[in-house]
Amino acid sequence: MTATPGGSAPSRPDTWGREHVANLYSLSVLSMIMNAREDEEEILRLAMTSVGALGPCRAEAGVAVLGEAPVYPSPDGHGVDGLADQLRLLCGREGQVRVPGREWGRAVPLQHTRGGAGGYLVVSATAPPGDGDVFLIHVLAQQTAAALALAGARRLDRDRARELRQLNEDRAAVNTRLATSVATLEHQRSVHEVLAQAAAAGGGVAGIATAVHRLTSRPVAVEDRFGNLRAWAGPERPTRYPKPDATRHEELLQEAARRAHPVRVGKRLIAPATHRGEVLGALALIDPDGSAGDDEVFVLDHACATLAVELAHVRSLAEVELRLRRELVDDLITGTDDESAYARAAAVGHDLHGAHHLAVAQWSDRVADDTFMQAVGRAAAGLRTRSLVARRPGMAVLVCEGPPRGNALYQALVRELGSPDGAIGVSGRCDTPGGIPRAHREALRALEVRRRSRTPHGATTFDDLGLYRLLGPGSDHREIQRFVRVWLGPLLDYDAAHHADLTQTLSQYFECGGNYDATAAALGIHRSTLRYRLRRIRDVSGSDLANVDNRLNLHVATRVWKVLDGAS
Numbered sequence: 001m002t003a004t005p006g007g008s009a010p011s012r013p014d015t016w017g018r019e020h021v022a023n024l025y026s027l028s029v030l031s032m033i034m035n036a037r038e039d040e041e042e043i044l045r046l047a048m049t050s051v052g053a054l055g056p057c058r059a060e061a062g063v064a065v066l067g068e069a070p071v072y073p074s075p076d077g078h079g080v081d082g083l084a085d086q087l088r089l090l091c092g093r094e095g096q097v098r099v100p101g102r103e104w105g106r107a108v109p110l111q112h113t114r115g116g117a118g119g120y121l122v123v124s125a126t127a128p129p130g131d132g133d134v135f136l137i138h139v140l141a142q143q144t145a146a147a148l149a150l151a152g153a154r155r156l157d158r159d160r161a162r163e164l165r166q167l168n169e170d171r172a173a174v175n176t177r178l179a180t181s182v183a184t185l186e187h188q189r190s191v192h193e194v195l196a197q198a199a200a201a202g203g204g205v206a207g208i209a210t211a212v213h214r215l216t217s218r219p220v221a222v223e224d225r226f227g228n229l230r231a232w233a234g235p236e237r238p239t240r241y242p243k244p245d246a247t248r249h250e251e252l253l254q255e256a257a258r259r260a261h262p263v264r265v266g267k268r269l270i271a272p273a274t275h276r277g278e279v280l281g282a283l284a285l286i287d288p289d290g291s292a293g294d295d296e297v298f299v300l301d302h303a304c305a306t307l308a309v310e311l312a313h314v315r316s317l318a319e320v321e322l323r324l325r326r327e328l329v330d331d332l333i334t335g336t337d338d339e340s341a342y343a344r345a346a347a348v349g350h351d352l353h354g355a356h357h358l359a360v361a362q363w364s365d366r367v368a369d370d371t372f373m374q375a376v377g378r379a380a381a382g383l384r385t386r387s388l389v390a391r392r393p394g395m396a397v398l399v400c401e402g403p404p405r406g407n408a409l410y411q412a413l414v415r416e417l418g419s420p421d422g423a424i425g426v427s428g429r430c431d432t433p434g435g436i437p438r439a440h441r442e443a444l445r446a447l448e449v450r451r452r453s454r455t456p457h458g459a460t461t462f463d464d465l466g467l468y469r470l471l472g473p474g475s476d477h478r479e480i481q482r483f484v485r486v487w488l489g490p491l492l493d494y495d496a497a498h499h500a501d502l503t504q505t506l507s508q509y510f511e512c513g514g515n516y517d518a519t520a521a522a523l524g525i526h527r528s529t530l531r532y533r534l535r536r537i538r539d540v541s542g543s544d545l546a547n548v549d550n551r552l553n554l555h556v557a558t559r560v561w562k563v564l565d566g567a568s
Helices: 013-035 040-054 083-090 131-200 204-216 246-259 294-334 338-347 370-382 406-417 433-452 466-470 477-498 502-511 516-523 527-541 548-564
Strands: 058-063 071-073 104-110 119-125 220-224 229-233 263-265 268-275 278-286 356-363 387-392 395-401 422-426 458-461
Touching: 013 040, 013 131, 040 058, 040 071, 040 119, 040 131, 058 083, 083 104, 083 119, 104 131, 119 131, 131 204, 131 294, 204 220, 204 229, 204 278, 204 294, 246 263, 246 268, 246 278, 268 294, 278 294, 294 338, 294 387, 294 395, 294 433, 338 433, 356 406, 356 433, 370 387, 370 395, 370 406, 395 433, 406 422, 406 458, 422 433, 433 458, 477 502, 477 527, 477 548, 502 516, 502 527, 502 548, 516 527
Parallel strands: 422 458
Antiparallel strands: 058 071, 058 119, 104 119, 220 229, 220 278, 263 268, 268 278, 356 395, 356 422, 387 395
16 A cells, blocks of 8 residues: 555555556656646646646646746636745745635645755645645646756756857857957068068168068059159059149148048058158058058058158258258358368268369349258259258358359259349369368359349359459449449440440450451451451540550450450
8 A cells, every 4th residue: 555645544545546546647647748848837837737637626826936936826726815925934845825715725845856946836625635635746746846947957058058159159259359360460560570670771761662562562652742753662663653733732641641541542542651740751552453451551551650750860861961061061161171171071972172163142033041952952963063052141152073064053043943033153263172261252253243244144253254353342343333434435335326346346356465367257357347446446435545554444444344244
């Protein structure tokens, strides 16, 4: 005979045994059904639905976990007011509950072999049930608890599997980002290394362009701030580099500098090289298909920083050299010892050994500023004249190697400045630095004579001043002009009134030493014409050419007239 949960033997053993064996079988089938379910509410409802089939009891409610899950009333029950509070007082133990209209009510804990507890199966009956019926209720509660535990374990497994999948996905994403970051850092390290090597190698802007081409595999152009090509690296170099519109190019570079990011212009990515807020140049990446991405932009940004340092360094060196040249020229003009002059000139790349001439240039419509000095330097360089150029008040001074080329220098400066309103004075030869102060005075004298002449624009060489060389700077030019008027005034007036050439004829006559044949040949006239003109000169001037004093004064006057008239 089977024992009841309370330990006493049931009554009516034969009837109880047959009925309860069938119920136990049903419970076994129900257990398998509940174990296959994954939803706790569904398991509780299956259990509550089965209570009525096991005996005289009725299911009132099911609770999965007290305090954490809702109370599920049985479909067959009528609801029990205050049930949750009654269950909370039991503290997980089995006990009686009050069910309105029912004599017997019981809360059976839902416990399983793992020791978990917390839920209840609440049943009631109109009269206290037998021990066998209570036993079946306990078995149903245990099977329900086991099914709930299994469902919870499955849910936990699902949650853990989902969390594991999420963790794996997150780890894969982190690994992907990490790999991307590593690749990016490696690329950036390579960029820094290549650009640092280019800067350290001393290749200048050409070395930087080559480094950018190596890093991007695209043609690269380095431009100055005006858009002129400084260096090119890569294939397809244009035979003639296009010159951009100055205003639009300046606006483009300023916009790129404000954005601190390369800008696309047609088939090129252009990034400015700025130093202390000033645009010194630009890098242009040739990208016809527009495929340049973040890596290329990173290369451009860092290459521009390297380029800005290089351009600033070059400009600083140029400024230092310019200052050294200016100071050297100032000292040469005021006087310095030869050995020091040779050494300092060599330091700025100029050889002072050998013949030199000084030239001073002054333009009436131009201030002697940096632009003017640069134009003078370009004009001298265009003539392949090695020189030291410096600025003096109102003018440029050149210490030129080799013979003077005053007229050529003047014409070159006219082209550079776009104005003919200037004058150049060129000194005589000096063979040592000690002679440069004298040469400077001679150049100033030649410039002064040119500017006071009838044709003040052009070049005059001191060696061509003739007797005028005897007059120092600051002489009274009005007195000189009066001297010319005294001796040549009537001839000049006659020439102006009759469109004649008596003054020029007299000057050539003296230059030829009074030789008729040489004078006539130089003037391209016949001897008889020359005799006629000389008679007219005697008549008009009132001077006897046979008189020694008259000849001397007339000869000096014609020499001075030639200088003042701009003839040489």
